[in-house]
Amino acid sequence: MILGYQRAVVMTALVFSAPFVFAKPVGAETYKDIIEKAHNLSLQNDRQQALNILSAAVKKETRLPAINELKRVAKELSQTFLSDKSQQLYESALSLRRTDVNQALERAAEARRLEPENSLIVLEQARLLVGKGDCRGAQESLQKQLSLLAFDEDLRLAQAQAAVCLEKWTDYQKAKEIDGHKKATSEFWLILEVEHQLSQKDFAKAQDLLAQIQRGAEKYPEQLYWQQIVEQKTKKPHFVTAQKYVMSCRNISVTLYRQYMVDPMLCRRVSEVEVELKGYHGAAE
Numbered sequence: 001m002i003l004g005y006q007r008a009v010v011m012t013a014l015v016f017s018a019p020f021v022f023a024k025p026v027g028a029e030t031y032k033d034i035i036e037k038a039h040n041l042s043l044q045n046d047r048q049q050a051l052n053i054l055s056a057a058v059k060k061e062t063r064l065p066a067i068n069e070l071k072r073v074a075k076e077l078s079q080t081f082l083s084d085k086s087q088q089l090y091e092s093a094l095s096l097r098r099t100d101v102n103q104a105l106e107r108a109a110e111a112r113r114l115e116p117e118n119s120l121i122v123l124e125q126a127r128l129l130v131g132k133g134d135c136r137g138a139q140e141s142l143q144k145q146l147s148l149l150a151f152d153e154d155l156r157l158a159q160a161q162a163a164v165c166l167e168k169w170t171d172y173q174k175a176k177e178i179d180g181h182k183k184a185t186s187e188f189w190l191i192l193e194v195e196h197q198l199s200q201k202d203f204a205k206a207q208d209l210l211a212q213i214q215r216g217a218e219k220y221p222e223q224l225y226w227q228q229i230v231e232q233k234t235k236k237p238h239f240v241t242a243q244k245y246v247m248s249c250r251n252i253s254v255t256l257y258r259q260y261m262v263d264p265m266l267c268r269r270v271s272e273v274e275v276e277l278k279g280y281h282g283a284a285e
Helices: 002-016 031-043 047-060 064-079 084-096 101-114 119-132 135-148 153-165 169-175 183-199 203-216 221-233 239-250 254-260 270-284
Strands: none
Touching: 031 047, 031 064, 047 064, 047 135, 064 119, 084 101, 084 119, 101 119, 119 135, 119 153, 135 153, 153 169, 153 183, 169 183, 183 203, 183 221, 203 221, 221 239, 239 270
């Protein structure tokens, strides 16, 4: 009952939450009209058509305030859960991600069958696929949603993560060609660029990027993983950093895990690093 009420509030807010300052020319459809039409389509469970008309309007619109409003509404519509069951399946997938990727994928897939154009579900499914190593599958799972919401930074970030996983650097560069990255996602873009610079063997640049991440996201475990990789590549002692990575992942709180789970590889390499550490300690003995 509460979830249903929250959805109703969100859907109402999509139409009435922001002022519309441009008058409607006689015989012309304003972006306010388009937003209202999208709202009505979504209420009729035709989210795909709602997103189609909003996306088309974004491409045609020339006024920045109108463009921003159309994008905001499109994103909110794409992330609104239309049923309790799909939301519960999505939350279950999030909860299972850390301990059982396969079960999490099953829940995400079931949720997507119920709501195929829900961006939150699409994103989680793509991240789980990358985490499992099915990076091509992640790319494919994002294609339809990106055709509807090419301007959505979260989708573009997931696209970039899949491209980096596949070492498709041209695709990665295309994915990150958006107008400025949100502060909330900056460390995730930076960590991808670290991988890119490592592929170019520019270890100095990779180190600079890692220092930048550490200043803004000191508790983000993956910056430790890549720090120890840079140390290995530059023939520096890396075992202390590797141990810090393992410990930060072993002791990570639920809150902190949720904060950084935008990264599909979050703490996925712990076993790999632990094996290396055991080999090092064995050799030392």
